[in-house]
Amino acid sequence: AKHFENVTCRKINTSSAKKTVMPAWVIDRYGDNSTLRFTKGSMFPIIHYPNEVMIKVHASSLNPIDISMRNGYGAAALQVRRDPLHIKAAGSEFPLILGRDVSGVVMETGLDVSYFKPGDEVWAALPPWKQGTLAEFVVASANEIAHKPKTLSHSQAAALPYVALTTWSALVNNGGLRDNNCKGKRVLILGGSGGIGTFAIQLLKSWGAHVTTTCSENAFSLLKDLGADHTVNYKTPTLEKELKDLKMFDFILDNVGGRTEDWALNLLKPWSGATYVTLVTPFMLNTDRLGLANGIVKSGITLGNKILKHLRQGVHYRWAIFTPSGPTLDEVTELVDKRKIRPVVEQVFSFSQVPKAFLKLEGGHARGKTVIDGS
Numbered sequence: 001a002k003h004f005e006n007v008t009c010r011k012i013n014t015s016s017a018k019k020t021v022m023p024a025w026v027i028d029r030y031g032d033n034s035t036l037r038f039t040k041g042s043m044f045p046i047i048h049y050p051n052e053v054m055i056k057v058h059a060s061s062l063n064p065i066d067i068s069m070r071n072g073y074g075a076a077a078l079q080v081r082r083d084p085l086h087i088k089a090a091g092s093e094f095p096l097i098l099g100r101d102v103s104g105v106v107m108e109t110g111l112d113v114s115y116f117k118p119g120d121e122v123w124a125a126l127p128p129w130k131q132g133t134l135a136e137f138v139v140a141s142a143n144e145i146a147h148k149p150k151t152l153s154h155s156q157a158a159a160l161p162y163v164a165l166t167t168w169s170a171l172v173n174n175g176g177l178r179d180n181n182c183k184g185k186r187v188l189i190l191g192g193s194g195g196i197g198t199f200a201i202q203l204l205k206s207w208g209a210h211v212t213t214t215c216s217e218n219a220f221s222l223l224k225d226l227g228a229d230h231t232v233n234y235k236t237p238t239l240e241k242e243l244k245d246l247k248m249f250d251f252i253l254d255n256v257g258g259r260t261e262d263w264a265l266n267l268l269k270p271w272s273g274a275t276y277v278t279l280v281t282p283f284m285l286n287t288d289r290l291g292l293a294n295g296i297v298k299s300g301i302t303l304g305n306k307i308l309k310h311l312r313q314g315v316h317y318r319w320a321i322f323t324p325s326g327p328t329l330d331e332v333t334e335l336v337d338k339r340k341i342r343p344v345v346e347q348v349f350s351f352s353q354v355p356k357a358f359l360k361l362e363g364g365h366a367r368g369k370t371v372i373d374g375s
């Protein structure tokens with residue numbers, strides 16, 4: 001470790017090396033929006049490992065997980081990732097910085113980092129057990145970051161990484177879809193108007209799929225502009241029948257969860273490899289309620305039972321979670337720079353307005369993303 005520290009320090013050649021504190025939005029306990037506290041004295045992040053980089057944050061964006069984490073959701077499981085040996089005292093995660101998305105500029109690099117250098121414009125979404133991006137600087141692993149699209153400003157770019165990586169995890173890693181096997185496939189996106197939906201529609205259209213999506217009626221024109229072939233108002237009492245009357249689907253991405261599982265799988269073409277992937281899983285809730293080990297067991301049993309039940313009916317059932325990945329972001333950068341995908345930014349807040357941005361997201365009815373411009 002000493003060796004790495006010395007070499008890492010040699011590479012630190014910017015003024016940030018002298019800093020010991022930085023501005024950030026932190027929470028000191030879990031709770032409502034009043035827990036958000038601005039400080040100029042947040043501990044300056046340090047490059048601990050040779051594969052890490054320090055990024056100056058130019059913009060960030062909010063996701064539902066930021067609200068959930070502020071409320072304490074997933075705290076048990078995330079704390080095990082932060083402190084696997086249980087060495088630290090309870091509450092050692094505080095002051096906790098929220099925010100997963102970042103678009104910014106590399107300031108410093110660790111010894112093993114050769115693909116990125118100081119001055120590079122990069123983007124990333126960081127895993128939830130790491131300190132977040134609602135701060136002036138953040139440290140990330142080089143394999144979590146990618147060069148940001150040249151065609152986007154920082155505040156446009158910051159709208160995409162978390163939703164792009166989550167969608168990729170659902171469609172590609174868990175669902176087996178790719179650019180070369182989507183042409184003509186009929187895909188249903190349940191919940192098309194939020195961060196995930198607005199990205200997923202564009203990705204699937206760029207890969208040649210036929211996309212139907214559910215949303216509120218006032219989102220129809222936005223989603224059609226993004227390429228959706230068919231929009232269905234989820235508030236209509238005849239929703240299930242309307243969807244049932246359509247040709248059956250090859251794939252369903254569920255961003256809504258809850259009761260949708262009871263009927264949505266019947267919309268898939270059975271015995272044809274059709275797949276349902278949901279992003280709304282009870283995994284974190286189970287670990288919060290039952291502790292990590294029992295929570296994993298309970299989730300495993302629930303998932304296993306559901307996979308078997310649906311397999312007997314001829315369709316695949318999957319859960320998906322956000323998975324950080326620089327190489328995946330490289331693919332997204334290419335799609336963005338080829339103008340196949342654009343960020344859908346609903347509202348931009350300044351760094352001083354972070355609590356207002358949380359309230360906006362918490363109010364629901366997102367139409368794309370809520371961005372924090374930190375520049």
Ligand code: NDP
Nearest residue numbers: 064166191193194195196216234255279320321322365366
């Ligand atoms: P957003 O808050 O950006 O968007 C949610 C959207 O859903 C809003 O546009 C809302 O608009 C719409 N909506 C609400 N109810 C329904 C409904 N019954 N049918 C169709 N649309 C509906 O969320 P994200 O897109 O970022 O995330 C979507 C879901 O995925 C969330 O539950 C989130 O927690 C989950 N998620 C899970 C991840 C994982 O790792 N498993 C990672 C990322 C997200 P309106 O109410 O006006 O209709």
